[in-house]
Amino acid sequence: MIEELKGTEIIIKCLKEENVKNIFGFPGGQLIPLYDRLYDETDIRSILVRHEQGAAHAADGYARASGDPGVCMATSGPGATNLVTGLLNATMDSIPVVAFTAQVPTKAIGTDAFQEADTFGITMPITKHNFLVKSTDMLSWTIKGAFKIANTGRKGAVVIDLPNDVQQKTSKEYYRGEIKFTGYNPNIVPNPLQLKRIAQKLVEAERPLILAGGGVIQANASDDLRTLAEYLGAGVATTLMGKGVIPENHPLSLGMVGMHGRLCANKMINNCDVLLAIGCRFSDRATGWSLESFAPDAIKIHCDIDSSELNKNILVDFPLVGDAKLVIRDLIKFIKKYEDVKKDTNIWGKRVNQLHNMCEECEVVKCKGDSLTPEVIIKEINKFLDDNAIVTTEVGQNQMFAAHYYVTKKPRQFISSGGLGTMGFGFPAAIGAKVAKPEKQVLDIAGDGSFIMVCQELATAMTENIPVVVAILNNSYLGMVRQWQELFWDKRYSKTKLGTIPDFVKLAESFGAYGERVEKVSDIKNSLKNAFDSGVVSVLDFKIESETNILPMVPPGGKIDEMIGVERCRHK
Amino acid sequence: MPTQIISVLVEDEAGSLTRMSGMFSRRGINIHSLTVSPSEKEGMSRMTIVTTGDEREIEKVEKQLNKLIEIVKVNILDKNTSVVRDLCLLKVYADKENRAEVIEIANAFKSNIVDISIRTITLEIAADPRDIDRFVELMKNFGIKELFRTGVTAISRDVEKKSGG
Numbered sequence: 001m002i003e004e005l006k007g008t009e010i011i012i013k014c015l016k017e018e019n020v021k022n023i024f025g026f027p028g029g030q031l032i033p034l035y036d037r038l039y040d041e042t043d044i045r046s047i048l049v050r051h052e053q054g055a056a057h058a059a060d061g062y063a064r065a066s067g068d069p070g071v072c073m074a075t076s077g078p079g080a081t082n083l084v085t086g087l088l089n090a091t092m093d094s095i096p097v098v099a100f101t102a103q104v105p106t107k108a109i110g111t112d113a114f115q116e117a118d119t120f121g122i123t124m125p126i127t128k129h130n131f132l133v134k135s136t137d138m139l140s141w142t143i144k145g146a147f148k149i150a151n152t153g154r155k156g157a158v159v160i161d162l163p164n165d166v167q168q169k170t171s172k173e174y175y176r177g178e179i180k181f182t183g184y185n186p187n188i189v190p191n192p193l194q195l196k197r198i199a200q201k202l203v204e205a206e207r208p209l210i211l212a213g214g215g216v217i218q219a220n221a222s223d224d225l226r227t228l229a230e231y232l233g234a235g236v237a238t239t240l241m242g243k244g245v246i247p248e249n250h251p252l253s254l255g256m257v258g259m260h261g262r263l264c265a266n267k268m269i270n271n272c273d274v275l276l277a278i279g280c281r282f283s284d285r286a287t288g289w290s291l292e293s294f295a296p297d298a299i300k301i302h303c304d305i306d307s308s309e310l311n312k313n314i315l316v317d318f319p320l321v322g323d324a325k326l327v328i329r330d331l332i333k334f335i336k337k338y339e340d341v342k343k344d345t346n347i348w349g350k351r352v353n354q355l356h357n358m359c360e361e362c363e364v365v366k367c368k369g370d371s372l373t374p375e376v377i378i379k380e381i382n383k384f385l386d387d388n389a390i391v392t393t394e395v396g397q398n399q400m401f402a403a404h405y406y407v408t409k410k411p412r413q414f415i416s417s418g419g420l421g422t423m424g425f426g427f428p429a430a431i432g433a434k435v436a437k438p439e440k441q442v443l444d445i446a447g448d449g450s451f452i453m454v455c456q457e458l459a460t461a462m463t464e465n466i467p468v469v470v471a472i473l474n475n476s477y478l479g480m481v482r483q484w485q486e487l488f489w490d491k492r493y494s495k496t497k498l499g500t501i502p503d504f505v506k507l508a509e510s511f512g513a514y515g516e517r518v519e520k521v522s523d524i525k526n527s528l529k530n531a532f533d534s535g536v537v538s539v540l541d542f543k544i545e546s547e548t549n550i551l552p553m554v555p556p557g558g559k560i561d562e563m564i565g566v567e568r569c570r571h572k
Numbered sequence: 573m574p575t576q577i578i579s580v581l582v583e584d585e586a587g588s589l590t591r592m593s594g595m596f597s598r599r600g601i602n603i604h605s606l607t608v609s610p611s612e613k614e615g616m617s618r619m620t621i622v623t624t625g626d627e628r629e630i631e632k633v634e635k636q637l638n639k640l641i642e643i644v645k646v647n648i649l650d651k652n653t654s655v656v657r658d659l660c661l662l663k664v665y666a667d668k669e670n671r672a673e674v675i676e677i678a679n680a681f682k683s684n685i686v687d688i689s690i691r692t693i694t695l696e697i698a699a700d701p702r703d704i705d706r707f708v709e710l711m712k713n714f715g716i717k718e719l720f721r722t723g724v725t726a727i728s729r730d731v732e733k734k735s736g737g
Contacts, residue, residue: 120587125594129641132586149641183583183644308635311628 002174007136007167008037010174011100012044014143020044020071022062022435024055028075029115030102033167047435047464050456052079054428056086057454059097061429064415065390066436067220069096069151076102077115080161081122085422087157088126092419093241094218096155098146099123103163106134119161128156133163136171145179153186154306155218188305190322190330198301198318199334201274207348208234209272209298211257211286214241214418215279215305219324222246222411225278228328231335233349234276235356237265239286241418242279244408251353258286259554260400263566264359266554268352269295270561277302279324282313283419288560303327370520372544374398374473378405380524381443381471389441390415390433394426394450397479400550402445424453430468431461441469441532448474448501451539458511461537469531469538475546476501483549487564488556508539517541573624575604577656577726580619580637581611581645588642592619595636601625605658605723616644620725649726656726658701661686662708665715666693674714681707692717 005013011034015023022045027035038046049055052074059070070090074083080101090097101123104113120132129149131142146158202208210232216225222245229236229252236246237257246253255262257269266288269275275298280286282302287294291314300316302309303324310319320327378401385391391406392415393399399416408414415433417425430444451472461468473479482496508515514534518527518541531538551565558564582588589608596603604622611618625633630648637646649656666674671693678685678695681703687694697707701724708719 121590124587124591125598134586181641184641306639308632308639312632 002172004170004172005174006037006170007139007162008034010136010139010171011143011162011167012037012041013174014140015044015071018144018147019068022047023071023073024049024058024062024432025073025100026050026052026055026075026079028079028102030104030164031073031075031079033164034073034100034102034162045435047460049428049460051454052082053086053424054431054454054457054460056083056097056099057089057422057425057428058432058435059099060086060090060093060095060425061392061415061432062436063090063095063097063432064429065412065433067412068436069098069147070432071098071100073100074102075115076104076119077117079115080117080119084122084126085420087123087159089417089420089422089425090157091127093417094155094214095157096150097157098150099157099159101159101161102167103132103161105165106163107165109163119159123159126157127159128154130159130161132161133166136166136169137173139166139171140173141175141179144175145181148179149181149184153184153188154215186305187307187321188323188326190303190320190327192330194318194320195327195330196334198276198303198320199331199338201299201301201318202232202234202276202331203335203338205232205234205272205274205299207271207273208232209268209275210234210236211239211269211275211277211280212236212242212245213239213278213280216242216245216324216328217279217411219279219305220411221279221325221328224325224328224332226250228332228335231332233352235268235272235352237261237268239280239283239418240403240416243403243414243416244411247409248407249409251356252349254352254356255359256403258560259288260404260550261286262359262404263552263563264355266561266563268355270297270559272298274299275301277316278327279304281306281309284313287314288554289557290559293559370522372519372521372524372542374401374544374548374550375405376521377471377473377524377542377544378402378445380521381445381528382407384525384528385441385443389413389443390430390437392416392426392430392433392442392444394444394446395421395423396447396450396481397475397483397548397550398445398447398450398473400480401473404550406445423450425450427451427454427468427470428457430470431457431466434466434468444468444470446470446472447479448472448476448504449478449498451504452502455507458508458513458537458539462512465536467534467536467538469528469540471540472504472542473544474501474504474541475544475548477546479548480550482547486547486549504539504541508537512536514538515541517543519543574626575622575624576630577649577651577654577724578621578623578630578633578637579647579649579726579728580621580643581613582617582619583642583644584615584617585642588617589619591640591642592637595640596621596623596633599632599636601629601633605721607723607725609725620723622724647728649728653731654726654728656700656724657698658704658724659696659698659722660704660708661694661696661720662711663692663694663717663719664711665691665717667691670714674711677707677710683707
């Protein structure tokens with residue numbers, strides 16, 4: 001019990017106790033009470049987006065960059081429904097986001113009142129959990145519980161639906177301490193017996209390979225993973241979400257695996273004798289289309305914090321539930337005990353490195369004179385950005401070019417929409433990342449199709465002084481779908497040619513942002529410098545060839561190591 | 573495909589039924605029957621779900637159910653060591669000519685007569701669902717006017733431990 005507090009006061013008190021410093025949101029009728037309270041707030045920065053989807057993505061990007069839950073809010077009805085895509089995006093990639101949605105007053109619920117939507121029902125299947133708060137007495141319990149659920153176990157988005165009167169009424173109820181849910185005990189301590197068996201298999205392995213996913217980053221276990229890999233001399237392939245787990249210029253790094261993965265990573269998956277998959281979920285984009293031909297000869301080990309992922313897509317020999325950090329640390333401990341049987345890991349390690357280098361070699365793209373290709377642009381971006389820079393991506397070819405060619409040095413520095421594949425994610429996510437890490441360079445590798453979905457957030461970035469850089473790979477097409485149409489649908493480019501493309505430079509300038517068109521390779525470096533020096537949000541419009549393809553790729557129905565478009569690689 | 577009975581202990585919160593059934597539809601799994609009732613624990617309900625699937629599919633269902641915050645316990649009931657019951661109310665056409673025959677069969681199945689009209693008899697039977705299936709099949713011969721079944725509820729038998737020697 002505390003002194004009597006207004007609902008909005010309780011919300012702010014809880015947010016401060018959860019160490020929330022930034023909220024991304026958009027006001028509306030039923031959300032006026034909470035925004036009214038934020039009007040006087042000095043410890044929490046409230047950032048006005050220009051579309052609620054931007055708020056959800058920004059909170060998501062904030063969480064990915066910082067490791068802390070991102071917070072967004074929207075009004076009832078359309079405000080809440082506009083958050084939906086962003087919330088599912090976060091849940092699919094296991095990112096902790098807490099969303100506050102306003103609701104019509106409790107008495108009006110169910111009357112089809114103005115701007116009423118069944119937010120509780122709509123968001124139930126797209127979040128990790130959701131709440132409809134029916135009494136101000138339950139506010140503190142709900143908010144603290146929501147943060148706990150969002151940020152423990154396998155993380156995800158949580159929605160708190162706040163009727164107008166619940167925000168405004170007063171209560172003396174205030175829960176202190178940890179909120180407990182009878183049915184929620186995320187089992188994160190790995191089983192020692194199973195760990196021991198796994199350690200033994202890893203020690204006995206001749207060609208060990210680690211496949212690391214976003215779970216390793218979420219568990220802040222990247223350093224431990226690198227230690228384990230070095231100890232075993234194991235190659236490390238990552239999923240899209242795992243990019244940055246190991247510096248991609250590390251001798252044991254093989255890069256991204258999957259449909260658009262690197263050939264060497266895919267080949268190694270099917271050549272290793274023990275596959276240790278940690279914090280990944282064997283998504284169809286990572287495994288290719290034929291599950292039977294994914295690492296067919298390897299002893300498969302799968303460690304994940306979510307037991308429902310084990311044996312879901314791929315049947316494994318050794319499943320283990322546990323937090324990635326605990327799993328990896330314990331594995332190192334057990335493996336060290338086997339010192340007497342430890343073999344020379346150098347031979348395999350050297351082979352991994354050799355493959356890594358061969359892959360690198362075949363990726364040196366000969367550009368046609370001074371004209372721009374995505375590969376060249378991203379290689380220049382690699383050179384320009386420092387080791388702490390954060391790169392976000394949109395979805396499509398731009399994303400796969402970035403995943404393929406951008407060399408990520410550290411975890412939480414490559415931010416991309418994996419599971420849901422949401423176009424328009426990268427720019428607002430970059431805004432969120434820059435708010436979380438204002439000292440870092442933040443760059444969104446975008447496509448013209450994706451950027452135009454969220455370009456209104458230029459106003460957000462200008463008003464709130466969030467200087468991120470958007471590099472548009474502008475091919476005037478929805479490139480990835482066009483590529484599929486070219487390769488598998490007889491070049492029938494149905495609605496993928498975008499027609500009128502805005503002048504992105506003028507568009508940027510109309511917001512007061514910096515804009516520059518880039519047409520020559522020799523200008524890339526300077527344009528990046530101009531953008532980062534401008535001090536405001538910037539748009540670089542890279543004019544690339546309209547029909548470029550991102551290759552190699554695993555064609556529909558194909559096996560993971562049978563990629564098309566590898567002709568230019570000398571080793572196959 | 574084998575039938576499976578899943579017994580779930582769930583917190584009595586608004587929306588917990590939707591959350592549970594939503595998981596089934598989202599994962600493309602059919603619910604055959606579903607019963608919800610209070611349990612021995614205050615604030616908790618028990619749901620008995622009948623579905624079909626092989627061992628691996630049911631394992632997936634069990635894990636997905638366990639992930640839901642409001643679900644406290646999930647049990648896959650072994651049909652060999654469980655008591656399984658279904659309640660059926662059915663109205664059968666029965667006039668002077670065949671009333672005696674209907675009552676005879678009802679008695680054989682330990683079914684109670686709960687109502688009689690000139691043209692119909694209403695019967696009640698609580699039994700293992702397979703027995704009810706057979707009973708209903710027989711009654712079809714007379715013509716069934718209406719049929720209601722509650723869906724399965726089930727409880728596991730306590731296995732007596734042998735005293736150690």
